[in-house]
Amino acid sequence: MRQVGTTLAVDTRGRGLFDITSRLVDWVRESGIRQGLLTVFIRHTSASLVIQENADPGVRRDLERFFASLVPDGDPRFEHDQEGPDDMPAHVRAALTQTQLSIPVQHAAPVLGTWQGVYLYEHRTRGHRREVVLHLIGQ
Numbered sequence: 001m002r003q004v005g006t007t008l009a010v011d012t013r014g015r016g017l018f019d020i021t022s023r024l025v026d027w028v029r030e031s032g033i034r035q036g037l038l039t040v041f042i043r044h045t046s047a048s049l050v051i052q053e054n055a056d057p058g059v060r061r062d063l064e065r066f067f068a069s070l071v072p073d074g075d076p077r078f079e080h081d082q083e084g085p086d087d088m089p090a091h092v093r094a095a096l097t098q099t100q101l102s103i104p105v106q107h108a109a110p111v112l113g114t115w116q117g118v119y120l121y122e123h124r125t126r127g128h129r130r131e132v133v134l135h136l137i138g139q
Contacts, residue, residue, distance in 0.1 A: 001139060004031045008132040012122035015086075017052065017060045020132065021117040024103075024110055027134060034108045036138015040101040040118065043131045046090035047122050048097035054117030067093055073125070083124075090123035097121055105138055 006027060012018055028038060042049050053059040071092045074085035081087050101118065104111040112118070120130055 001137060002033055003135065003137045004033065005133065005135045008134065010120050010130045010132055011127065012047070012120065012130060013127045015122055015125050016064065017050070017119040017121050019054065019117050020120050021054065021112070024118055024134065028105055028110055028136060029108050031136055032108075033105065033136050033138040036105045036136055038103045038105050038110055039135040040103065041133045041135070042099050042120065043133060044099075044128075045094055046087070046124050047120060047128070047130050048094045048099055049101050049132070050097055050119050050121050051101065051103075051112070051116050052119055053115050055115050060119075067096075071096075086123070086125045093121070093123040105136065
């Protein structure tokens with residue numbers, strides 16, 4: 001069994017889903033590990049990771065509209081707003097999604113469905129530099 005790891009820097013432009021699939025695929029291929037398990041972890045509390053459809057951008061827009069209605073910016077019930085009206089809603093969005101994904105690896109590639117992509121989901125309204133930690137174990 002071998003283990004390898006790295007950290008990806010992802011610059012976001014504000015709220016939305018940012019496709020990181022090709023970066024994961026390239027890194028796994030370059031690792032030399034043909035079969036194993038890839039762990040993807042985001043080191044933030046106001047951004048998250050999701051596996052979502054990668055074909056129709058309407059899916060991502062619909063997802064954002066859903067979260068905007070579920071957890072609106074500036075909601076008066078939230079106490080925590082030290083960084084602005086999107087601060088606590090960003091934390092709630094991250095809590096409702098995922099900070100870590102486990103993806104099987106076969107034939108030196110993440111095993112994703114035909115229409116699946118891996119996305120960093122930025123929940124803040126302004127851009128940030130996010131860190132995504134990758135760990136791959138296998139042979």
